Amino acid sequence: MITVFADKYLYNIEQLLPESCNLKLYNPSQGIPEDLDNADALLIRTVNKIDRNLIDRLPKSLQFIATGSAGTDHVDLELLKKRDIAFGDAAGCNSRSVAEYVVTSLLLWMEDIAKTPKSLTVGIIGKGNAGTEVDRLLNSLGVSTICYDPPKEKREENFTSANLEDVLSADVLSFHTPLEHRGVFATYHWLDEDKLDSNHYDLIINTSRGGVIDEQALLKAYIKGSVENFIIDVWENEPLFNDLIAENAFLKTPHIAGYSRQSKLRATQMIVDSMCKHFGLEVPDTDSSSNNEGLKLTNNSLKSAQLSDVLCKIHPIREYEKRLKRLIGLPPQKKEPGFNTLRSEFPLRNEYRYLSLPDFLLKEFPLIRKLSS
Numbered sequence: 001m002i003t004v005f006a007d008k009y010l011y012n013i014e015q016l017l018p019e020s021c022n023l024k025l026y027n028p029s030q031g032i033p034e035d036l037d038n039a040d041a042l043l044i045r046t047v048n049k050i051d052r053n054l055i056d057r058l059p060k061s062l063q064f065i066a067t068g069s070a071g072t073d074h075v076d077l078e079l080l081k082k083r084d085i086a087f088g089d090a091a092g093c094n095s096r097s098v099a100e101y102v103v104t105s106l107l108l109w110m111e112d113i114a115k116t117p118k119s120l121t122v123g124i125i126g127k128g129n130a131g132t133e134v135d136r137l138l139n140s141l142g143v144s145t146i147c148y149d150p151p152k153e154k155r156e157e158n159f160t161s162a163n164l165e166d167v168l169s170a171d172v173l174s175f176h177t178p179l180e181h182r183g184v185f186a187t188y189h190w191l192d193e194d195k196l197d198s199n200h201y202d203l204i205i206n207t208s209r210g211g212v213i214d215e216q217a218l219l220k221a222y223i224k225g226s227v228e229n230f231i232i233d234v235w236e237n238e239p240l241f242n243d244l245i246a247e248n249a250f251l252k253t254p255h256i257a258g259y260s261r262q263s264k265l266r267a268t269q270m271i272v273d274s275m276c277k278h279f280g281l282e283v284p285d286t287d288s289s290s291n292n293e294g295l296k297l298t299n300n301s302l303k304s305a306q307l308s309d310v311l312c313k314i315h316p317i318r319e320y321e322k323r324l325k326r327l328i329g330l331p332p333q334k335k336e337p338g339f340n341t342l343r344s345e346f347p348l349r350n351e352y353r354y355l356s357l358p359d360f361l362l363k364e365f366p367l368i369r370k371l372s373s
């Protein structure tokens with residue numbers, strides 16, 4: 001029997017782990033337990049770092065670590081490799097959810113400033129799993145895109161990245177890169193004062209990682225008027241966040257763009273699968289469909305609504321925002337747990353295709369039909 005320590009907020013971890021495992025759940029806000037007690041595997045989320053300090057105190061028995069997330073910037077992958085510890089992630093688990101967040105927030109903003117999808121060009125920075133899904137969904141709504149991803153061009157023969165000047169000339173920028181501090185393709189503070197000084201943006205959307213945008217430079221550009229609006233889901237220094245950025249953002253949320261019942265289920269399934277593969281265990285045959293309950297909306301609750309009203313009924317984006325706003329101005333010792341609790345305990349939404357939306361609504365709002373297909 002192997003002993004597995006797991007973040008207690010990994011969705012459905014108790015149901016998805018093989019029964020033959022000795023599961024020990026930990027509370028991530030108290031850090032990864034000091035005593036990992038003969039652990040064989042450790043399953044984490046982005047809120048806990050796997051750095052040199054942690055790696056130095058791992059028990060000899062520990063062979064495998066996985067994160068139930070697409071991003072891996074909280075993990076020192078090089079050091080894990082040197083120490084011969086196998087690693088797994090959940091790349092791609094939340095692409096659909098992120099794309100739905102980007103499109104939903106963009107539609108809310110467009111209604112607010114009376115723009116139509118066809119009048120905009122969105123520059124997509126990073127065309128990995130999430131960027132690709134964002135591109136697909138935007139194109140299906142009639143929004144033009146320009147995709148920029150030089151490291152992908154280097155890796156993949158069949159992919160050509162837009163050039164920098166072209167992507168920077170878009171009306172809107174949406175970020176989907178990993179956070180890289182080093183190397184030729186470093187993304188830390190990619191959107192900096194220089195780039196913001198020489199361009200004008202109607203909107204900046206960040207759902208990737210906080211550090212990809214220099215927040216101070218963004219604020220300056222906003223005050224100057226060269227950035228009209230911004231939508232921020234990810235923050236430098238999470239779980240703390242900059243109050244001025246939050247106060248001025250068109251929309252602000254606590255790093256939940258990738259959160260949906262389906263993405264979290266995929267994430268747990270992916271890391272459990274790779275753990276089972278590593279230890280030669282049989283992958284449990286779980287029926288995940290039972291977790292995908294539909295959200296029923298009635299005609300009465302939606303009659304004569306505007307697109308934004310409907311979107312806010314089916315995506316809790318404004319509800320998250322409302323709760324995040326309550327944390328503005330709090331001291332760090334209250335803000336930090338508030339941010340973490342909001343992320344881990346707010347009920348997960350369903351992706352659009354898992355909602356049962358009434359016909360009259362799909363007829364009245366063809367954009368919503370496209371989002372749910």
Ligand SMILES: O=C(O)[C@H](O)[C@H](O)COP(=O)(O)O
Pocket residue numbers: 044045046047068069070071072094255256257258259
């Ligand atoms: O990297 C990812 O998958 C996303 O940023 C995701 O939202 C992280 O979720 P967490 O592990 O913090 O629950």
